Amino acid sequence: MGIPIRFVSCLARFGAALIVTTLVALGSAVYAQELEPRAYTNTPVGLNFLIAAYAYSSGGVATDSTPAPVSPPVRGAILIQSGSPGNTAGAGGFK
Numbered sequence: 001m002g003i004p005i006r007f008v009s010c011l012a013r014f015g016a017a018l019i020v021t022t023l024v025a026l027g028s029a030v031y032a033q034e035l036e037p038r039a040y041t042n043t044p045v046g047l048n049f050l051i052a053a054y055a056y057s058s059g060g061v062a063t064d065s066t067p068a069p070v071s072p073p074v075r076g077a078i079l080i081q082s083g084s085p086g087n088t089a090g091a092g093g094f095k
Contacts, residue, residue: 043090051086 061076 045090047090049088051088053084055082
């Protein structure tokens with residue numbers, strides 16, 4: 001007599017559930033880290049920078065005409081232009 005297949009299947013499911021539970025429990029203790037490449041640059045103290053950014057985007061508008069459109073599909077286009085000013089200053093936190 002061997003081990004019933006039903007027991008082996010139940011044991012495999014229990015083992016998989018145990019592994020998943022362990023990974024979730026260990027994963028909840030992991031903390032993120034800021035990886036901004038220019039977060040701490042060697043900038044002179046008191047130096048101010050003026051920053052300006054411009055973004056342009058254009059394209060079509062996607063529509064879903066499933067199951068049965070009430071009105072015929074309308075071709076649409078979108079154009080986005082945006083600007084953003086900014087200011088940053090060098091701080092003397094590290095010596």
